[in-house]
Amino acid sequence: MIKGMEFSGIASGIKPSGLDLGLVFFREETNVLALYTSNKVKAAHILYDKKLDRKPVRAILVNSGNANACTGKEGVNDIKNIGEHLSKLLKINPDEILFASTGVIGVRIPVDTIKGALSASVKNLKETHVENFAKAIMTTDTSQKLIKETFKGEKTYTVIGAAKGSGMINPNFATMLAFVFTDYPVSPDTIRRTFRQAAQESFEKITVDGECSTNDTVMLFTKKGNEDLSGLEGFKKTLSSVMKGLAMMVVRDGEGATKIAHIIVEGAKKKDIAEKIARRISISPLTKTAFFGNDPNWGRIICAAGDAGVPVDQSKVDITLQGEQIVKNGLEVPFDEKKLKKLMDTKEISVIVNLNNGKASFDIYTTDLTYDYIKINASYRS
């Protein structure tokens, strides 16, 4: 619970069933930092929110079930329309309200449905209702993604993070919806770089399907007021921990995923090379189906590495899978296939690719590619 931050989550009727409208109300002006998708096609809420950049806010309304993306000027006007109505109910200015959406692309947001539900949404507001909020922003997620941690400064502060996955996930700038709230008073300027870095180390280090969405948004809400610098180190650590935790929840709940794989590329000449190879392996459908099949098929891993568009000296490459070295200098080290299959039959796979060509490294988490990913996406309109 964070004093002065009230949450709600209700079923407004955007989706046929279930919670779909989340609201956060800040009883006092609150600072916000935001990162948005790098996709050139951007959702209406991003176009709208960006105009309010760097101003303190009093509320954010988040809906699932409709992305409000590719809806043109009308989509932005729809937000304005909803915002004006909400501002009256909350007795704040319309430009103190941010928005975020997730769901199907290209369909106008149901303005009347949402407006009709807003008074219920406002009535539902409570400091303790963050779980409702976390549930209301879910789409194909199978579980809510909510983390709460505390740290000490002049007093004990709280950081709460809520996020939704679980398809169209690829680490290119921010990559889904995630909201982090804290009662820690810190100015955006003090924390901007830390926030960016925490996103790089969390949401930008996961992928489910290599698809960077039109709606990806990560926001950090911090208390306005005199900074408590004695808590700064603690806050940075906690912020990073909460964002990493949320990112791991998102990748673990990736569409259809039965397991996650941690891809570590080491021994690169430059970090950029390690990153390109790690990212290429992480989106390789052949590698991801091999993870699903518990197949220690290192040929697919080295093939993807070679296809990353950066130099790879195959005669130097070592690969370690589940702690067992199976490739040395680009050649197979004889291994017990049955044993390795068994080691892979678990929730978490570890792959270390050592290029033996330098000291730089990069790591990323991905999922396996399964029947259920096909099932979800050949039928669900997301």
Place this chain on the structure above:
Amino acid sequence: MIKGMEFSGIASGIKPSGLDLGLVFFREETNVLALYTSNKVKAAHILYDKKLDRKPVRAILVNSGNANACTGKEGVNDIKNIGEHLSKLLKINPDEILFASTGVIGVRIPVDTIKGALSASVKNLKETHVENFAKAIMTTDTSQKLIKETFKGEKTYTVIGAAKGSGMINPNFATMLAFVFTDYPVSPDTIRRTFRQAAQESFEKITVDGECSTNDTVMLFTKKGNEDLSGLEGFKKTLSSVMKGLAMMVVRDGEGATKIAHIIVEGAKKKDIAEKIARRISISPLTKTAFFGNDPNWGRIICAAGDAGVPVDQSKVDITLQGEQIVKNGLEVPFDEKKLKKLMDTKEISVIVNLNNGKASFDIYTTDLTYDYIKINASYRS
């Protein structure tokens, strides 16, 4: 049938069952042009063949069931060893023999098995046995890929093409094994650019899973001798037709594919931009699963377009699906979803994305992403 070009395909025992060893013997010296994978990790046959570049050849031995990739110097030595044995049987020089392999990566090629089968392979050689050859190079292909066309010069010439797909297919340089044979006498220098261009317009315009393999090879074998320039235009057209035909057979038989999709990006400022967007859409798992589900989910298409790393003005984008315009200026044109789903329930999907920003265009063929792709790749060791 091409006079002087003899084919064979036998079951040598590399695979548990089925034909796996293809041989072509040229009774006279034959010119060859070759294109190889852009993957930085290259199979042994590519490292070996490249050294013989631009020399006339007398034979090529192709095996399936083992890629002979990531097998180090030993893999290249294995080829040498096999080549020496084969050269004696064929009474030619070892450096007149090319090799190609496809199959599982990282496993040494079974030299003794292959050497033991070579005399049967040579005995099986016949001008009429090209179908055996085409069958022997298959892996997860469900059907052989063989095309024969003729054209006229001073006499009637024949072009025969054989290829194998069907996973690890992505158009980045040449992208699978394909061999084209002709009795048309033309020097490599005359035809080099045409060949490169034909590959760009065929094999580099298909993708199955975005995976560029370690073994991709396209070879063109032409008769040595006085050029017949009266046939040149006919040959160029026929070559292009055969290569396009083979490419279409490869994509149609993509792993698990139930249909193909022709992605056309028009109205781009530069071809490079159209190409990046078309390629990005063609590997998008969400778009490909929507094709499988007959879902006119244009949001996924425009989302992938926006994620191609090139500028896209979403307010200008038009999308036409199966001949029906469903997006104008980035907004949905109301359409009959039931009708469109029905139109999509066919073997070939057409998607036109018009950026309305210029005159350049690019097109590419891809497959849908299905349960069977997962089935094949979670169990088959390729």
